[in-house]
Amino acid sequence: MARSGAASAENGKNTKGEPMERLREFIPPDGGYGWVIVFASGMTNFFTLALVQNFGLIYRDSLKKWDINNAQYSVILNLQFSICNCLGLIMGPLLRAQGYRKVSFWGSVMICVSAALTSQVNEFYLFLIVYSVVGGAGVGFVWSSTSLAINTYFKERRGVATGIAWAATGLSPVVFPQFLTWLRTEFDVHGTVLITAGIMMHSIPASLLLHPIERHAEFKSVGDDEDDPEKAGSAAAEEADECKNLVEASAVRPVEVFGGEEAFGSRRSSFRKRHSLPHAVHVSGGDIIVDTQDTLGLDIATPISLHSSRVSLDKMGSTNLRRTVAHSDFVEALEEVKLEQEPSLEVIPEISAAKHDSDEGKNLFCACMKRVADYLDLALLNDFRFLMIFIGMTLAYCGEINFSLLASLVFLDYGFSLEKVAMLMSTLAFVDLVTRFCVPFFSDHYKLDSLVMYSIGLIFLGTGRIMLAHLDGYITILCVSAWLGLGKGFRTIYMALVMPSIVPLDKLASASGLQTMANGISFLIIGPLFGYMRDNSDNFVGVLYAIDLFTAGAIIVWILEVVCRRNRKRKEAKKEKNAA
Incomplete structure (x- = not known):
C-alpha cells in the first residue's frame, strides 16, 4: 500500500489515477x-x-x-x-x-x-x-x-x-x-x-x-512537502494505514447501536477533518477554492462496519433498542431483535413505512435548512455584539443612502435653479472627497475606534439634516451642504471598517454577505415610504426627521450594546473576585 501511494505521488496522480492539482498561491505585485x-x-x-x-x-x-x-x-x-x-x-x-x-x-x-x-x-x-x-x-x-x-x-x-x-x-x-x-x-x-x-x-x-x-x-x-515525491508518498501511505487501522479498530472496540446507526466516536471525526482538505481544495486562477459539496455537508455518507450491512435495524423497527455490544456479538444480537420484532412488523407494515418516510422527509428538510444556515453563516447572529452592530448598520445605511438619493430633490424643493442645485451637490461631494483624504491620517495617529468614528459621521449628518429642515437662503444651505459632506466623508470611510473590526477574518465574507442582503431588503421595504411621506406633505421636513430617526436608532442600539457588554464584564469580574 505504501509503495502504491508513493508510485501515485511520483506520477503526479492520486489513488484513482486522476491528476493531482498543486496548491499554489500568488504574490501580490503591490x-x-x-x-x-x-x-x-x-x-x-x-x-x-x-x-x-x-x-x-x-x-x-x-x-x-x-x-x-x-x-x-x-x-x-x-x-x-x-x-x-x-x-x-x-x-x-x-x-x-x-x-x-x-x-x-x-x-x-x-x-x-x-x-x-x-x-x-x-x-x-x-x-x-x-x-x-x-x-x-x-x-x-x-x-x-x-x-x-x-x-x-x-x-x-x-x-x-x-x-x-x-x-x-x-x-x-x-x-x-x-x-x-x-x-x-x-x-x-x-x-x-x-x-x-x-x-x-x-x-x-x-x-x-x-x-x-x-x-x-x-x-x-504551498508547502515544501509537495515538491518531494518521497515525502508525498509517505504522507499517502500514512493516510492509507490510518484508514486501515480505523476499520480494523471498529471490529474490536464497542460500537453503540441506536436505530441502526453506529457512533464511531471522535477518532473518525478527527480523521475526516484532517484528511478532507486535500480533496476539498483546488486552485483556479490563483485562488484557493473550497469544494462546496464537502463544505456544505453534501457528503453525508456515513461509514459502516464490516458486517453491519447484513441486517438493518430500521427495517425491524428496533428504534427503542439501545445497548452496547462487542462486534463479535453484533450479528447474534441482531438475530434476537429480529425474532422479537417480526410479529409487530407483520401487523403494521404500512404504518412503519409511513413513519419511515415521514422521518426521512423531516431529516431531509432539516439537512437543507442546516446547509442554508451554514452557507449564510447564520451562526454569526448568535453573537450579541455582532447582532446589535448588524441591526444598527442596517438602520443607518438604509437612512443615509435614501438621503443621498433624495438630496437633489430636497435642494430643488427650496426653489433653487438647476445651476444652484448642481453647485450644492458639487460642494457636498468636494468636502466629502477632502474628508476622505484627511481623516484617516488623524484617526490612525490617535488609534480611534471605527465604530466611534462612524457614529461621529452619523451625528454630523443627522445635525446637518435638522439644519436643512429649518434654515433657508442659498449661502446658508451651501454651508449646510459642506457640513453634510464632512459627515458623509466620515461615514464612507468607516462604514467599511466596522465589520472587519469586530468579525474574524475567516467570517468577514459571510458577515458582509449578511449585511448586504439585509441592506437590500431594507431598501425595498422602507425606501418607498420616504417618497410616500413626501407625497402626503408640503415639503421634505418630515422625511428628513424620519431619516434622522433611523440614524438615532442605530446610535442608540450601539450604546445599549456597549452598556450591556460592560455590565457583563463587570459581573464576570465580580464573580472571579468572589471565587478567589
Missing part, C-alpha cells in the same frame, strides 16, 4: 501593473456612477409631467440599490467562475445599455425594468469586481491603492452635476441621458484593463 488596476477601477466607477447619482437632478421636472410621484421615484431608486446589494450573495461564486475582468466588462455593458434604454422611456414600469433591474445588476457587478481586483493586486499598499481608487470615484459627483446641468440647458431630458450613456461607455475599455493576476504576479507552491 505596484507595477497594479497601478493600472487602480486607475481602471477608479475610471470604471467614475463613469458608471454618472447617472446613478444625478438621476433626480435630470428627471425632476419630467417625472411630474409623466405622473410619476415621489413614492414611485423612491421605488425606482431603492429597487436599483436593493438589487445591487442582494447580488452580493452570488457575486462570490460568479467572480470565482468568471473572474473580475469579465464580470466588470459585462457589468459596464449592462449599465450603458440601461442608460441608453432609460433615455427613451417615460413610464414608471419601464423605469423599473431598464433602469432599476438592469442598471442595478450592472452596478453590483462593477462594484464587486473592481474591489476584488484592487484587493488581489495589492497587500502591503492596499490602503493607498483603495484610497486613490475611491478618490477617482469621488470625483464623479463633483464633476457630473455641473456637466449634466449644462447638457440639460442645451438638450431635452432624453438627449441629455443618451449623451450621458455614450460618456458612460468609457467604462467598458476601462474594465478591459483589469487583467487577471496570472499575467503580472509570481506564484509559489
Whole structure:
C-alpha cells in the first residue's frame, strides 16, 4: 500500500489515477501593473456612477409631467440599490467562475445599455425594468469586481491603492452635476441621458484593463512537502494505514447501536477533518477554492462496519433498542431483535413505512435548512455584539443612502435653479472627497475606534439634516451642504471598517454577505415610504426627521450594546473576585 501511494505521488496522480492539482498561491505585485488596476477601477466607477447619482437632478421636472410621484421615484431608486446589494450573495461564486475582468466588462455593458434604454422611456414600469433591474445588476457587478481586483493586486499598499481608487470615484459627483446641468440647458431630458450613456461607455475599455493576476504576479507552491515525491508518498501511505487501522479498530472496540446507526466516536471525526482538505481544495486562477459539496455537508455518507450491512435495524423497527455490544456479538444480537420484532412488523407494515418516510422527509428538510444556515453563516447572529452592530448598520445605511438619493430633490424643493442645485451637490461631494483624504491620517495617529468614528459621521449628518429642515437662503444651505459632506466623508470611510473590526477574518465574507442582503431588503421595504411621506406633505421636513430617526436608532442600539457588554464584564469580574 505504501509503495502504491508513493508510485501515485511520483506520477503526479492520486489513488484513482486522476491528476493531482498543486496548491499554489500568488504574490501580490503591490505596484507595477497594479497601478493600472487602480486607475481602471477608479475610471470604471467614475463613469458608471454618472447617472446613478444625478438621476433626480435630470428627471425632476419630467417625472411630474409623466405622473410619476415621489413614492414611485423612491421605488425606482431603492429597487436599483436593493438589487445591487442582494447580488452580493452570488457575486462570490460568479467572480470565482468568471473572474473580475469579465464580470466588470459585462457589468459596464449592462449599465450603458440601461442608460441608453432609460433615455427613451417615460413610464414608471419601464423605469423599473431598464433602469432599476438592469442598471442595478450592472452596478453590483462593477462594484464587486473592481474591489476584488484592487484587493488581489495589492497587500502591503492596499490602503493607498483603495484610497486613490475611491478618490477617482469621488470625483464623479463633483464633476457630473455641473456637466449634466449644462447638457440639460442645451438638450431635452432624453438627449441629455443618451449623451450621458455614450460618456458612460468609457467604462467598458476601462474594465478591459483589469487583467487577471496570472499575467503580472509570481506564484509559489504551498508547502515544501509537495515538491518531494518521497515525502508525498509517505504522507499517502500514512493516510492509507490510518484508514486501515480505523476499520480494523471498529471490529474490536464497542460500537453503540441506536436505530441502526453506529457512533464511531471522535477518532473518525478527527480523521475526516484532517484528511478532507486535500480533496476539498483546488486552485483556479490563483485562488484557493473550497469544494462546496464537502463544505456544505453534501457528503453525508456515513461509514459502516464490516458486517453491519447484513441486517438493518430500521427495517425491524428496533428504534427503542439501545445497548452496547462487542462486534463479535453484533450479528447474534441482531438475530434476537429480529425474532422479537417480526410479529409487530407483520401487523403494521404500512404504518412503519409511513413513519419511515415521514422521518426521512423531516431529516431531509432539516439537512437543507442546516446547509442554508451554514452557507449564510447564520451562526454569526448568535453573537450579541455582532447582532446589535448588524441591526444598527442596517438602520443607518438604509437612512443615509435614501438621503443621498433624495438630496437633489430636497435642494430643488427650496426653489433653487438647476445651476444652484448642481453647485450644492458639487460642494457636498468636494468636502466629502477632502474628508476622505484627511481623516484617516488623524484617526490612525490617535488609534480611534471605527465604530466611534462612524457614529461621529452619523451625528454630523443627522445635525446637518435638522439644519436643512429649518434654515433657508442659498449661502446658508451651501454651508449646510459642506457640513453634510464632512459627515458623509466620515461615514464612507468607516462604514467599511466596522465589520472587519469586530468579525474574524475567516467570517468577514459571510458577515458582509449578511449585511448586504439585509441592506437590500431594507431598501425595498422602507425606501418607498420616504417618497410616500413626501407625497402626503408640503415639503421634505418630515422625511428628513424620519431619516434622522433611523440614524438615532442605530446610535442608540450601539450604546445599549456597549452598556450591556460592560455590565457583563463587570459581573464576570465580580464573580472571579468572589471565587478567589
